[in-house]
Amino acid sequence: MAECLSPGKSEAQERGAKMSVVLVVHGGAWAIPDELAKASVDGVKTAAREGFSVLKRGGSALDAVEVAVRSMEDNTVFNAGHGGTLNTDGEVELDAFIMDGQTLASGAVSSVKNIANPVSLARAVMEKTSHMMLTSRGANLFAESIGTAMIPTETLVTEYERKEWKKHKDYMTGVMEDFSTRWAHDTVGAVALDSAGNVACATSTGGIRNKMVGRVGDSPIIGCGGYADNFSGAVSCTGHGESILKVTLARLILSKMEQGKSVTEALQMSLQHMGDRVQGAGGAIVVSPSGHWAATFTTERMAWAAVEHDVLWYGLEPLERLKEHWLQ
Structure with missing residues (x-):
């Protein structure tokens, strides 16, 4: 079990301290190949800096996670x-x-096409409709109605992905290779705590290579791919979507925190349960209302980064925790 913890004060001490802003991002938990390792780490570091800049200016956690995820959606190394x-x-x-996390409002889209930044479309669903999720053609029609730019599919597909897609013929091969070998990649996500004490989360994904048309994984499902509540914290999950769905991973993590477990314990116990119960691998990032955060994964690698107190923490390998000064 790989883990990365917030340094410094204990969670109890942090509750009594002045509220500090925190942003954590992940670029997906999977068997990241060496040729993508540096770009993956650089990408999450950039996303963390961009999201944290929002918080430093006094912006909301909601704005920060959207900006961070958009950064990764615009980066072709990530599957989003x-x-x-x-x-x-x-x-x-x-x-x-x-x-x-302040209002429990949420928005989601699934199986949308020709959209460069689906996280922003998900936010529009939350703020401009009376619904929580739109899917497929309906989501694209809504995007058109609010003036979201449509781009050709070719614009979203890298040469690397086109070559890999041609190599692998079926869904089960795609699943096995996503999480046990070198090929394919996974979800991106972000969680944040702002200066007002509000938390938020966001996730975005292209799913599993060679998935069936219309397949929806955990990422857009409330309580599975993510959840945020000011009273318990914010989580973004990554890994094998069907496994995450079966155990409602994001809500499971927060429920353990509500029972008094630390962020690290909650993540470890929940991922262990998913592995034991449904043989699923993955990872998650979490931030508590006190600003305590963690990143944990059971796959070979997970690119992640976190910024707090103007220090950028990041890692890729199990138990790896590196740091550098945050640069605006």
């Missing part, structure tokens, strides 16, 4: 937005979710 994996028909179908 640009760089999304292809389904059995050779198309990109994207899922995304965002949630406000």
